[in-house]
Amino acid sequence: MSVIKIYINRNLNGVPDLRRIISLSFIIAVGLLLSSCQGSENKGNLYKAGMIVEGSIDDNPWNSKGSDGLLAVKKKFKVEIEVIENVKTEEEISKAVSELVNNGVNLIFGHSSTYGESFYELSRNFKDIHFVYFNGNYYNSNLTSMTFNSNAMGFFAGMLASEMSSTNEVGIIAAYQWQPEIEGFYEGVKYQNPNTNVNMEFIYDWNDKEVAINAYQKMKAKGVDVFYPAGDAFNEDIIKQASIDNLYAIGFVTDQFKVEPNTVLTSTVQHVDQLYLLAADMFNKGKLQGQIMSFDFKDDYITLGEYSPNVPKYFQTKLNESIEHYQETGLLPNQY
Missing domain, CATH: 3.40.50.2300 (Response regulator)
Known part of the structure; x- marks a missing residue:
């Protein structure tokens, strides 16, 4: 046996x-x-x-x-x-x-x-x-x-956030300042719409959900209507809160479309x-x-997840084509 x-x-x-x-x-x-x-x-x-x-x-x-x-x-x-x-x-x-x-x-x-x-x-x-x-x-x-290399990941998330914001106020809630997606997000937002303001909050911990929610509430009070919670332990909590408040969010690490399909515009997925x-x-x-x-x-080790039906088809196409161009040339849209 x-x-x-x-x-x-x-x-x-x-x-x-x-x-x-x-x-x-x-x-x-x-x-x-x-x-x-x-x-x-x-x-x-x-x-x-x-x-x-x-x-x-x-x-x-x-x-x-x-x-x-x-x-x-x-x-x-x-x-x-x-x-x-x-x-x-x-x-x-x-x-x-x-x-x-x-x-x-x-x-x-x-x-x-x-x-x-x-x-x-x-x-x-x-x-x-x-x-x-x-x-x-x-x-x-x-x-x-x-x-x-998550700079590009942040860039395409920033483009989408800027496009979908009605208030021209978007926010990234990150664990640490060194995360490369932060700079990418800022550049992507400004590329898509130079008039969109980027709000940033740092938790200095991957797991502190309470501090992350407090950062969310602070941004919400400033008129932020699209959030990019760049921390895998607290992002789902922020997505659910954004859903309650009828605001948008972008998923992080995994495809989080099914968490709140009407809230999650897409996700930046790390495989x-x-x-x-x-x-x-x-x-x-x-x-x-x-x-x-x-x-x-x-390398296809980073991808975008499923798009929300709230994201216009023309912009889905624009993002997909921008990603394909980046895959072929290594150049982000603000570099050509």
Whole structure:
């Protein structure tokens, strides 16, 4: 008898509070069993993939997409996977990495930009392990940063916000000032309509929904009628509030059209789940290098989501054509 167990996640102390265990038992002839096992083994460099995440994989769309990506790695390469949640401090990161390595993981994903510095230090001690994280500037021979070039994403969101504003007041509520989509949003707004005013608020936290809602209310009082909530933990709350107030919003990270179809004009979608597959495939083939890898509309790792029927067809066409031109030339509309 062979029992296959796929354990998806647990916390740093090993408590199975969110563990999903799927067990499949089967009995077959020895010859067929050996044949099946040989046929299912991964023949490349990837033995086992692991992921650490700051909160829970169910906390927000960004974390959920990371989990989806790791599950896709398991399915494609037929390897075990392991996730450790609620890993935030330097001590917790070190402990989690050591635990994953001891459990046979040789490809570790850190599902946040905050893991960059710790991974840089740890990568020098674990030479046989490859580390991958997202949207950071640290890299090493066995450390890769997979970065979304989100300036263009913000630009096209800005164009749409400016076009759809009746008050000529639009707003972006972002977690941090360094987010590239902020500058892109501003430039896109001004390209579409120089008379539209851009309001900005920064939360200085990815997860503080209360502060984000307060920022929304402040902008609403100034006449903002289109919001771009550039934070995956609080964007849905702002979208729902905008719906109550009969205002517009643009989704972030995932396609959020179905959250409020009459409110969400479109979404700027980052396909981070597909980057998991890309990294695993390159690592499995021995081609994943220590570097900063950048991804954009040109790679189809960023796309726009479904359009609201409230967005005029002519402007949908204009946006789509502008994106196609950017994919072909690398030039945004204000650059030609």
